[in-house]
Amino acid sequence: MTGLPAYRVWALPGIPEVRTGDDIAKLIASAATADGLPGLADGDVLMVTSKILSKAEGRVVQADDREAAIDAEAVRVVARRGPLRIVENRLGLVMAAAGVDASNTPAGTVLLLPEDPDASARRIRTGLRDTLGVNVGVVVTDTFGRPWRSGLTDVAIGAAGVRVLDDLRGGTDAHGNPLSATVVATADELAAAGDLVKGKAAGLPVAVVRGLSHVVVPDVGGGAGDGAGGADEGARALVRDAADDMFRLGTSEAVREAVTLRRTVREFTDDPVDGGAVRRAVAAAVTAPAPHHTTPWRFVLLESAESRVRLLDAMRDAWIADLRGDGFTEENIARRVRRGDVLRKAPYLVVPCLVMDGSHTYPDARRNASEREMFVVAAGAGVQNFLVALAGERLGSAWVSSTMFCRDVVREVLGLPADWDPMGAVAVGRAAVSPPARVARDAAAFVEVR
Structure with a gap:
């Protein structure tokens, strides 16, 4: 034909x-x-x-x-x-x-x-x-x-x-x-x-x-x-x-690759962040191990610009007051405050919090301190899961410890319960530039065999 x-x-x-x-x-x-x-x-x-x-x-x-x-x-x-x-x-x-x-x-x-x-x-x-x-x-x-x-x-x-x-x-x-x-x-x-x-x-x-x-x-x-x-x-x-590439990660290597992809990002684009992706990362975070079958994690999502600015302004004021009390010059204070601007550059913030519900109370301070340490480790495991899951969603992130230095301020601004301990803040967004090559570390240098 x-x-x-x-x-x-x-x-x-x-x-x-x-x-x-x-x-x-x-x-x-x-x-x-x-x-x-x-x-x-x-x-x-x-x-x-x-x-x-x-x-x-x-x-x-x-x-x-x-x-x-x-x-x-x-x-x-x-x-x-x-x-x-x-x-x-x-x-x-x-x-x-x-x-x-x-x-x-x-x-x-x-x-x-x-x-x-x-x-x-x-x-x-x-x-x-x-x-x-x-x-x-x-x-x-x-x-x-x-x-x-x-x-x-x-x-x-x-x-x-x-x-x-x-x-x-x-x-x-x-x-x-x-x-x-x-x-x-x-x-x-x-x-x-x-x-x-x-x-x-x-x-x-x-x-x-x-x-x-x-x-x-x-x-x-x-x-x-x-x-x-x-x-x-x-x-x-x-x-x-x-x-x-939505299928870039393999099977058993997916978690390992996501861990490798997780990098600290300090420069973000203005692209909006998908709140659904962040919630999926929270779902991964709360699979972390925790003592006594507890769930010691809470994640506060700051999705509005108004909530982010209000928190960061209050934290900045508290930080400046602390630095002045420590005797820093105004020039040194301004330089330190600028270094903390990574949270302001992000289009989305998350404040992970530790809650000690289900913790045990002991008659001596040593055991009580160890009890808190167990919960802090569990909170860190949850935050790591969260960061890795964000990398799997192709979102950049930076964990910044600053909220831990002014927990009362954070709780007051965000209206959080008194027993919620902010464990830093996570800046989230699309990376504006590719991060530099990761410095290679020899795993053997961190291993002791007995």
């Missing part, structure tokens, strides 16, 4: 065993122009298995221990089950074993992914233009598993000359409904189509798709340009930003 949307896809035979230093573009050109094949034409898209690029680019490394190679390529463990690790590698790809492959390579060696798959795709595109005079798109593919779905599929890890994403937002569907979230991963769909004919064990590392020339970016001569037809961003554009 003519006139209907259609495309053809075929595997390209004749690609020999690839070795370090081979020119992949020339190998493809030679295979494509063999007798009986349709050749390559403007608008074709080539799917090239990353493994042959790794071999050509010398990414075959000696590694008797594959796990060590995975360690070197990984930047973050997302999930682990037994020996299997799902990790984020240095390219930003989340995949099993960081893409380190021990198949179809000599014993004692492993294949790493290409150093820069987008650059590899550009070289092939440029080479085919120079050799055959054709403008083609190139997609570098690798095999991924997927969350929520069984089975493997090929996806794009590199691309050149291809619109990797088709953004339909702002358009309408057949019924006139607005499309507000539809962005099609065109390069991944092409990769999967090519895999249907390449197969996993057929020795056919390259496939050609013909009939979808609208996804190919006009060649501007360098193989990496923009062109009048749209941006040639490469497959890097398919990697979701961490801030937008």
Whole structure:
């Protein structure tokens, strides 16, 4: 039936065993122009298995221990089950074993992914233009598993000359409904189509798709340009930003990763804070351990600007009075007060409080002091849970101890019961800037074994 949307896809035979230093573009050109094949034409898209690029680019490394190679390529463990690790590698790809492959390579060696798959795709595109005079798109593919779905599929890890994403937002569907979230991963769909004919064990590392020339970016001569037809961003554009990734955390690693994500944030944007997210963090906080089956936590949420300003003004006045009583100069007082402005910069404040309901009273002061210490530890565990849960909600936070120095003032301003002890304050909001790199600490330095 003519006139209907259609495309053809075929595997390209004749690609020999690839070795370090081979020119992949020339190998493809030679295979494509063999007798009986349709050749390559403007608008074709080539799917090239990353493994042959790794071999050509010398990414075959000696590694008797594959796990060590995975360690070197990984930047973050997302999930682990037994020996299997799902990790984020240095390219930003989340995949099993960081893409380190021990198949179809000599014993004692492993294949790493290409150093820069987008650059590899550009070289092939440029080479085919120079050799055959054709403008083609190139997609570098690798095999991924997927969350929520069984089975493997090929996806794009590199691309050149291809619109990797088709953004339909702002358009309408057949019924006139607005499309507000539809962005099609065109390069991944092409990769999967090519895999249907390449197969996993057929020795056919390259496939050609013909009939979808609208996804190919006009060649501007360098193989990496923009062109009048749209941006040639490469497959890097398919990697979701961490801030937008709702599934960034893995399974058993989720808590550990959230702890790592928890950072003290001192500069916030003006974006409003979702009160629901804060309440979910409170729900996590109150799962902390506590003595005597008690619930010693209370969280006061300051959601209005008026309540925050009223509290912080009263605390500032009390602090200044204390500093003057301690003999500080006005200059020193002003400097110290400015350092405490992190709470004023936040669009949302939370005051965690300790309540000693259910505590035991003993006849001697030593045991009573230990009893309070147990409750203080429980309060700290609740606050830590709270901070970690906020990080999981992609909210920045800073715990500041200042309310502990003027508890009477805080209780009076907020109208709290006399037995509620404010345990600092937590500034909450979206981080305005990325926090600096965390200073590495050797856990062994904090461990004593007996």
